[in-house]
Amino acid sequence: MARIVGMEISAACSEAVTLADADVIAAYPITPQTHIVEHLSEQVADGRLDAEYINVESEHSAMSCCIGAAAAGARTFTATAAQGLALMSEMLYIASGMRLPIVMALVTRTLSAPLSIWGDQSDIMSVRDCGWIVLFAENGQEVYDMTLQAFRIAEDERVIFPVMVCLDGFHLSHVIEPVEILDRAEIAPFLPPYKPKYRLDPHNVLTMGAFAMPEYFSEIKKRQDEELVSSYHVILEVWREWEERFGRHYEPLNPYRVDDAEVVVVIAGTFAGTARVAVDRLREKGIKAGLASLKLWRPFPRDDIKRLFARRRVLTVVDRALSVGGAGGPVANELRAAFYHEDGRPWVASFVAGLSGRDILAEDFVEMVERSLEYAKKGEFPPYEMYGVRE
Template sequence: MPKRVGMEVSIGASEAVRLANVDAIAAYPITPQTHIVEHLSEFVANGELDAEFIPVESEHSAMSVCCGTSAAGARTFTCTSSQGLALMTEIVFIASAMQLPIVMILANRSLSGPLSIWNDHTDVMLVRDCGWIQAFGENGQEIFDLTLAAFKIAEDHRVVLPFMVNMDGFILSHVIEPIEILDQETVDKFLPPFKPVYRLDPDNPVTMGAFAMPDLYTETKKYQDERLKASLPVIEEIWKEYGDLTGRYYHPVETYKAEGAKTLFITMGSFGETASTAVDTMREEGEAVGLCKIRLWRPFPYEAFWNAMKGVENLIVIDRATSYGGPGGPVASEIRSALYTMENPPKVVDFIAGLAGRDVAPGDYKAMYKRAQERIASGDIAGYEIYGVRE
């Protein structure tokens, strides 16, 4: 039985990458992802991980190298944050179009400006439409588990897509938590060696990343969309398999005390933990409130989401990014869109909160709940409100 050990979540994430026995790592250090890169480079330098660690001059180069190593048939890992993701964005889209099963941890951080190194989700929302599988972890154990499972999902021949594990910067990356690290034997049973469908091989030449004229580009995009959507049952299957192995089961949409709840908070990432604490308190005070956590952001798990919405009257969405001049934060916009075809859909109140590391404590959930009740009572639920802003 593996034991739980207190360690920084970044180190736990690095342990998952080591146990996955990756062949290539190309990354550029950026706060708050730095400890992962540092730790992995130590593993390679100490001979604890037999991989190529490729230091690069930028994140654009990091993702370019990752595309190359993955295309050559190497199990490939990278990680970044914020501005680093912005710089590599051009190649992020290419990795998914070329179906290179790279695994990336994104230590979520706000985008400049103003310059900020703290946590929110503006970086991941920048690449919402990049075609990667995108999942969120709530604590250190989840980041470890999701990262290990990500390799198996990404490389499955029914999927073959890059996988992005979102981990809140600082709130997770720099915090010491008890994490259960699996032993190598267990991991090897779960995760087989990477067998690419196609790879760069002089004896069996193929063309990767070819040009598409207007008479074919539309078909390539339809194909990419169908591939991403078709990954959903495989993700569920592999998370189930991981659960059977470890006792820790993951689902695209997870709820907490949702039974009998009239109002649900919707969160992604580490906010789920604080929201659970807030829900516990509010439940004790007699409020019919629960929590719905969206673990899988892409492909969006519509069926699971609709199932979680049955009998729910109100939703309070906590967005951690702004869509300036738009209809709401990115999560609320998608939620409203997903609810459009539902009969008697719940009302949606959207709060943008926790930008760039501003704390959202259990009391803040209570305050948002109260404010949401007022807005619903007055019929004023359009748009969004930036919670806690000084007027």
Template sequence: MSKRIGMEVAIAAAEAVALCRIDVAAVYPITPSTHIAEHLSDIVSNGELDAEFMTVESEHSAMSAIIGASTAGARAFTATGSQGLMYMHEMLPVASAMRLPVVMAIGNRAVSGPLNILNDHGDIMMERDAGWISLFAQNGQEVIDMIIQAFKIAEHRDVMLPVNVSIDGFILTHMVEAMEMPDQEEVDRFLPPFKPFETLHPDQPVSMGAFAGNDIYTEISKSKDMALVNSKKTILQVWKEWKKQFGRSYEPIESYKTDNAEILILTMGSMSETAEIAIDSLRAKGMPVGLLKLKLWRPFPYDELKKAVKGVKVLAVIDRAISYGGSGGPVCGEIRSALYDERNRPAIVNYIIGLGGRDVTPEDFMMIAKAASQAEKKAPKDRYVIYGVRE
């Protein structure tokens, strides 16, 4: 039986990892993901989980170690964010190319410089093309659920890819929320033991991580892309199973009050909850506005996006990161490209908000909705707006 709990989300994330009966965790301290590691080490130290807990000397080694553990056939996990995520950057495309189903929780935090420990999505956006499945949680419940789902998706024979779960730093990681924590029996029923494809063991020697020249690198890259694109099928299947067993439903893009909406706001992560408050208020005033919450960042849900914006006049994409000198918000760049071929696409506006922990309030979304409503008649002067800049 699931248990109703009130708990800090990072602690709950660690509990969820333990319920997945991991074999190895390798972590390096970085705010605001650290509570996940700390609590996981408590669980291991108290003998509640039989696992090796490695306190490595860097995030680079954290990712290297869980890659190593995974090649040995172990279920492996790490948690990081920001500088730590970038420090392990070199290893991320290797994990996906080697098709190792490791799972990583990311306490999303702005990247230096200047040094800032608070939330935005600048860290995960830099790892966009690493070949990982990338999920965004909007609240503590989704953190618990997505971590457990992540192992099942990653280890599925049709997938065999690493998965990361983005958890907004402080806004989610340090928040005490009311959540439902599944029990061990339920998780065991949902998540079968890890059956690795090949392992490093003398009983059946294999070579892994070979060098590949120009005669084969393209083919390997294509197979990785195909694996990631095709993983959506499994992700949807796992979410269906989740709903059946736990009753909570997940979609690549979740709609909120989108019926008859002319204006849609698209958000990711915890700001989706804030945006809901604004939508409620604007709807009460009769404004035809709705919300799209992007949960699946990679593989990008093209079909779901096209379906979700059908008949909509304006789509306001909210980014929490900047692609400097490029598309503005990285999510919006993606969405513009995804909808370019659509005959009746909405006008698209892009607002970048909440950088480096800047508060995002329902009022901000109301302002954005009002500004966006003008975009149908007159295209905005700028391709993107960095919102709320003090000048």
């Protein structure tokens, strides 16, 4: 029976991996991911999870080990953050290109230099094109749910892609929240054991990871792209089933008070909670504000974006990542691109805030929205601005 337990969100993530009965976990410790892997090590040590836990010597080997294990037919999990993600980035592309359903928790953290262990989303934004399905969690329950959903989505025969569940470093990973925990009987029909269609098996010989000459490469990549894009439908189907079974609703852009909104805040991750408070305050001031919390980053939910944002006056997009010397915040830029050819497209105000764990308060969201509306009034927007930086 499901029960609500107060627990650290990292532990909730590990509990989900245990409930999923993962076979192989290969991980290297890095702040702020450590609590996830420590908790998983304990689960294996106590015999609660029958898995092989591999203390690899680097994140590059963590992902390589997961690739080998997934290719051999195991349900495979790892977790990392920031520099760890950067070190394994070569293997991220290969995991997707080789179509291996690995699940990874990414405890998002800023990329060095300067070295900083604190949270932002510069790590995930640096590997936007790696071909993984990428989900953003907003709270502990979503971390738990999405980790279980991730295995189901990844292993669906129509998908077979690796899935990353992003949770904000410290703001989520190190916070204690009430989380509804499921039991094995409840999860079994949703997540049966992994039955790979293809695996390294001496009784059924196949070659994996052959190199492709130019006459094949583009066709293979086109198929990878098309199938990642069409995984969208499976993700929605899985989310609908989750809601039917467990009563919690998921969608690519979780909207709040957007129906009549003329300005909508867009943000991925846990700061959406604070932005909700700001939306209420703005409404009290008579500003028709709303919020969209981005849950699905890859495949890019283009249609949802168009449907939800068409004919809004302004989008206030808050990126916790800086594209140094670039054209704007990563999420802001992709929203701009999605609307470029549309009539009645919204203005997109791009703010970069909350880098390296710096807090974004409700009044900061209020300020960013008000500033966005001023720019709209003038009809002139800066390409992007870093918010809350001491001059």
